[in-house]
Amino acid sequence: MTAFLQRLARNRLAAAGGAMLALIVLVALAVPLLPLQDPNATATAERFARPLSEGHLLGTDHLGRDLLSRLAHGTRLSLAMGFAAALIAAVLGSVLGIVAGFLGGRVDNVIMRGVDMLMGFPYVLLALAIVAALGPGLVNALIAVAAVNVPFFARNIRGVTVALAGREFVDAARLSGMGNLRIMAVEILPNVLPVIVIALTTTTGWMILETAGLSFLGLGSQPPQADLGSMLGEARAALISHPHVAVVPGVMIFLVVMSINLFGDGVRDALDPRLGAGALTRPLPATVVDRPAPPPLREPDPPALLAIDDLRTEFRLGRRVLPAVDGVSLSLGRGEAVGLVGESGSGKSVTALSVMRLVASPPGVIAGGAVRLDGEEVIGAPFEVLRALRGRRVAYVFQDPQATLHPLYRIGDQLAEAIRAHQPMGARAARVRALELLRDVRMPRPEDRIDDYPHQLSGGQRQRVGIAMALANNPDVIIADEPTTALDVTVQAQILALLERLRRERGLSILFITHDFGVVAQLCERLAVMYAGRIVEEGPTAEVLAAPAHPYTRRLIACVPEPGAGRRRLEAIPGLPPRLDALPPGCAFAPRCHRARPDCGAGDIPLRRAGARAVRCLHPETTP
């Protein structure tokens, strides 16, 4: 509750709306105590007095009645009507919704049928029909507006209740012998209350507008009593000659509704932080780069096709900065396959996505380092240059093809689009080429599949499409970000075999991101192990697997079950990966390491190279 109030107070707009609303409500409550003139005292001699005239701050209307006084009384009435309608609708709707959602079955069916039918009407029409039947009048308008809004509450609350009704605590209550009525009141109601409050705050503004609207049409409050709507309605006749009579109540309605809307949005965001600011940001076309000058080009040896040099990528969340990639250097030669291995959260995927500036931004920022393709720096390149490289020279294969293919386009169209993004080609030619690509990735019956949507394919087939898409423009480098993780084992093997074949046939370079040493052993001649945003070990795959130098590598290899290795203990690594915003000084793995000594936490530990191998450890398992 306090957290809720804090969040609400921090939202400046909502606070302003709430303050304005509180002020209006207070004044409306205090109306009988204020020294106002009689709102219904007519004085034809003083009709249509302008605002700021003697004795009438806001002027008078067509009967010479004081507008300020009428405004105060009208606001009071409008607020009372709006709040009453909202409360009635909320109570009735919530009861219906909870009963329907909790009891289910036929009760649910009947109630929701009725609700659906009511929702089939344009809402004012329904209100008009009710007013027509009951006759114009304040109370009848209120009933109509409340009735029209009941279905909205019923439907919302029912949805939440259905989800709750199947939960354990409800079963527990049932087993303890509570009756349905009691469960609904004691267990369900408190849990749906936030939803009711959200629905209430977001619809009260509407209901005030709707009641004012009915009064405006002459169907609500009847003279001489006037709410804001009927004040506007009466003023309409003299709109052109005496606009102030209309403007005064109109502006008031606007202020009331706006303050309620602002406040309501704030309440919603505070009760449902998921929707709050920051959670729903959209990524920019390319990761933001905010770095000092890129490090100078060191002539690499042997010359690398793709060179990542001292890359630093951070997530900036408000005041917190999480260094996801902290000075990673890695090179990839032509035709080479390199594995980048690590647990989830180690920064391996962020490293991979940083290459073509695809890290979601905000919050991602590339804060240092360089990425060079054939010696050309790409991080600082203009967006159009970068875009021309994406998919043409460096292509990606992502993890979950269910999520990474567009669900609404046929796969043939998605392939053709990838081709035509970089090669001027007609639609027909692109389709022929797409079919070729599907054949290249051994898609079964490609002629039939090409017009399928992603959801019609199996997981393995989808990933074949993902690979075909990456191959569309004969890239030099493929960055495969856990391409087989979402697939089952036999399909995994097929996909790996496919990548291996493509590499041999086309001289592709592959950067393979994975957490699975088995996969690396099959495909990559070199590997690098990442932990907490840094590379801790690097070397030829066979050598590292045979004699890991870093304790972390050793533990990680020990986690992999080997078929045919007989009974062997699978060792989990004790502890959890460290939080990136609270990294220990020195070796980040030290707290989980069985070989840790005091000096491990003393200071920065460099990545020491010896021949083809490198390790970031003071007390390695083996000396390479």
Added chain:
Amino acid sequence: MLLGITVIVFLIMSLIPGDPATAILGAYATPENVEKLNRDLGLDRPMVERYFIWLGNMLQGDFGRSFSLNRPVIDEVAERFSATLVLAGTSFVLCALFGIAAGVVSAVRQYGLADRLITFAVLIGISVPSFFLGMIMILFFAVRLRWFPVSGMYAIYGGGDLADLLHHLVMPAVALAAVAAGVVARLSRSAMLEVLRQDYIRTARAKGLRERRVIFGHALRSAMVSIIPVLGLQAGFVLSGAVYIETVFQWPGVGRMLVDAILKRDLMLVQGGVVFVAAAYVLFNIAVDVAQALLDPRIKT
């Protein structure tokens, strides 16, 4: 669904207090006469039977007779509804186009100047009563600037062509669209924000597509899946708002007819008008569902 609407209207109308026969014959009618008239009008039969008789008549195009206008309800409603359709249809198109465009711009430029301006405009749009907005527009554009006529559908003298209609249509259509556009813009913005975070948008960017294609070809297409149902709701909203706007601008539509009919207690006319408009709305929503199914191949399977 259509049947449901007739049931609800019938139920609401049977809530009317009082006895129609007494109302027709006056307070001094003899009980025998009241009974006779009730029998003649079919009011002595059970409610379910009366409902089906009423339904059958409507299916044959007989909506009854309006006593205040002394003409068949169906003629009056059809005539008025076409005027409403012109107004509401135009508004609907306006609110959809501007709402979606504003939402997309707002999402793509999140937290930028355009986003702030649009969010502010939307807040005003959804808070101002459409009838008040209409009145302000009359004061400003019709009285002060004299750009558009104050009210009506056609000029009284010498009007009647399409240009005249459009000239009269601009202000009411815009006033009516403003609120709905605000709602659509709000929803489009959040739908776009949601979609732009999806993995397949990253895939589209990784392919090297132009940003324009990413936004309109990939993101908006997906966002439409959640925008279209709301457009269906907004159609009901625009039809509802038309009641106010028609009163403000003296537009000879079905909304104004309903209000007049209620004030004159011409219940046959109210009943017929409500059923007619609600039926049109239901049909429109069926069309929306079809559009939805065409857009999203996952719905079919």
